[in-house]
Amino acid sequence: MVLQKRLDYGFNGYQVPAMPRATRSARRRGTVRKRVEENQMCAFDLLATVAGNLLLEKQSTPISSNTSNQKDKCSIVNQDEQDGNKTLKVEPCDQGSCERNFFVSENVSHAPNVNHSSKESSFPQNDDHSGFTSIMTTSNCSERLVAKNSDNGKIKNEVGSFCSQIEEGLSMYRESGGCKLEGEAKTLVKDESNSTGKVLIGTVADMCSSEYPAHFKGKPPAMPSSDSSPKAPLCGDHVPQSLLPSHRDNVKVVSRDDDENSSGCTHPSTTTRYFKRAPRIGDRRIRKILASKHWKVGSKFKDETLSNPDGFIKPIYRSRKDCYKRQRAQMNVPFKKRKLFNHSTVWTSDGGTNNHGFFNSTEKGIGDASESCPKLQGGTGTSCSVAGQHTSFQRRDSHVKLRIKSFRVPELFIEIPETATVGSLKRTVMEAVTAILGGGLHIGVLLKGNKVRDDNITLLQSGISHDNQLDALGFTLEPNPSQSPPPLCSGDSPHLLPGDAPQLLARSPPNQDIVDHANANVPPEPHVASLGNLVESDHDSAPSPTETSVDKSTTDSKALVPVPAISVEALSVVPALRKSKRSEIAQRRIRRPFSVSEVEALVQAVEKLGTGRWRDVKLRAFDNAKHRTYVDLKDKWKTLVHTARISPQQRRGEPVPQELLDRVLCAHAYWSQQQAKQQLKQQPETCLLL
DNA sequence: TTTAGGG
């Protein structure tokens, strides 16, 4: 079934006072603060500011708050171990029972297991739980996230108290130029209604993410940099997990690359990846698709759709298939894209010309976030209820103050087998959402329903500072282009890398990104370009040509930005070119460096299972990370061993904690020895036989 | 399909 829904996320953080923060983040990035003060802040700065806050809020909270609890957590952890990990074995929470796990994790897992205090930890000799223990921590976040209705009171500072308002419906579909999306959408729907298993989800509340254990000592998927923080030492080597459930949210939200990591954002992805998915077949079959109309615009697809008015299913199926194939094949990422992608990895903050840089800069800011991050308002969990608030601007001292109450998340398309459990559905949705959020968002600014594309004009120039315009201001969350390379095939799904939701396909019609409804003036479904950005890769320098696919249907859109023509053109042209260029050649998979958490998971699994059982390792520790094959894990282990043997100076990439490397060597030595023993045993036998 | 290794 394909589920469509929209989620509204409420961000508490955007209170009026937020402005100062923004300024800070801007400073961090080296943006000229003065400009802001003088009301000279350009649109780009504004965007960056908003994005920065978003990230900050999401990530910082957890990091900063743990200190006091760390000890406690540790002790708790121990306790858990003693008590019996079995209880905790959250292993697969296939069934809807996830909630249970959830709780478990909540109570117990205040402290993520800090399992291995030392080498001894998870070797085979130790009992089995070790492995699982560490896996235990589940994120409660989902619950929280969605808790909007259930317990608002509880939610504090969560960035995203996600509201699960799901809007079904095709209402979202919009026509954009020659985009076939609409057609497709319809098709899907029909398909669903007819076909057996498709279900429309109404609300997702309590998504259970328990299945995804936040692995490892909770290193918060935070920034690597944070790891080194002084706090870490508290619990053994591990960074304390913040783990208060509430914090978890943050973590999760951030994760982006599950899919990986691919995204330039390293951290975010971590979270997602580790989710352990229940080994259910059904789950595996879940396909999430993030598709943008743009892609669809491609040639082939279009034709097909057109030609088969009747065969709803067929066209779709096919496209999906292709998508999968593609994914499997590692998505074809045009070189340019790749470049961008890589680029994004680097913290760049260029004038804001390109989104990537922007995004990155924002992320970078996260590090300081803990300190600078403002505490969200006291605490109440506001959640979605807030949605619909107005962004209010006040003009004071030439500063523009705004408050963003919520962002709308673009619709997500989810395909999941009928036999899948509710829990898996929840997880799936969570992954989709996480992928989007974690994938690196990019903020769009709407003024009176029109997208403000020029990042360099000042607020003053754009009219944003004018009181009369304030009401018409809107923000949109858009997938970060750098993160999701445009797939070649028309039906393709972009990768949301962030986490591991390699297969998540969120379909967000260009117009529907996540929009801040706050402004009454801005129609809820204005035009916003979202994924369109993907195409944009070709035009980096340009603010975002494609990005703007505006919804023709929308009333407002017609006004200022003549996007349709452009977007259509871009869409149709780009895909074609790519296609011709890349044809069918299997693309090399995108490089997805292992995060520290992943390494940790790998090490732990290998410690327990040994070096010759990669499939088991995969199942055990990376079952959820579809992009990590057992071969990948084996290769990674190989490199880890190598890395551990060379001098720190010679190592490259994200530094792997020495502690882990030590464990690698240990485990490697241990298993090598085991292997040798085995052989010795066998040899005598053979000799005897001979 | 998995392992194991070289590239």
Add this chain to the structure above:
DNA sequence: CCCTAAA
């Protein structure tokens, strides 16, 4: 990461 031989 890819490619493959071998199991």
